[in-house]
Amino acid sequence: MQYWLFKSEAATWSWEQQLAKGEAGEEWDGVRNYQARNNMRLMNVGDLGFFYLSQAEKAVVGIVEVCATAHPDSTTDDERWECVDIRAVKSVPNHVTLAMCKGEPTLGDMVLVNNSRLSVQPVSPEEWEIVCKMGGL
């Protein structure tokens, strides 16, 4: 079991849209970055992830679960790009903002804090625990 962080822009794919997909989930398509794709290839069904909104929101707002391992991205014919499917598990009661993460010394090594541009990131078990607590879970 591993932990991840999925980054989205609310204008492109919001948490409400993800929630609306329910148990079936939805493919996390559109990723065109090798590092992010490689992370998705490492995912297993049952892995958990944070749903993070960049730009306006800049906060972790939900928990998701991987429900299908990497497969070709249906939004392109380019076979280089793959994606997993994720489904919403629960909303985070208190949104954990980027500023809060930056202000938390124990999250100093978090990828979100150090490499803001990577759209699919690994999260350590320790970081997972800390962010969950900050979020009121």
Place this chain on the structure above:
DNA sequence: GCCAACGTTGGC
């Protein structure tokens, strides 16, 4: 809206 950081492309 700006700009820094990063990734990708393409010429050599």
Place this chain on the structure above:
DNA sequence: GCCAACGTTGGC
């Protein structure tokens, strides 16, 4: 295989 030029992302 290097590196300059360019494009994109995302925080501020």
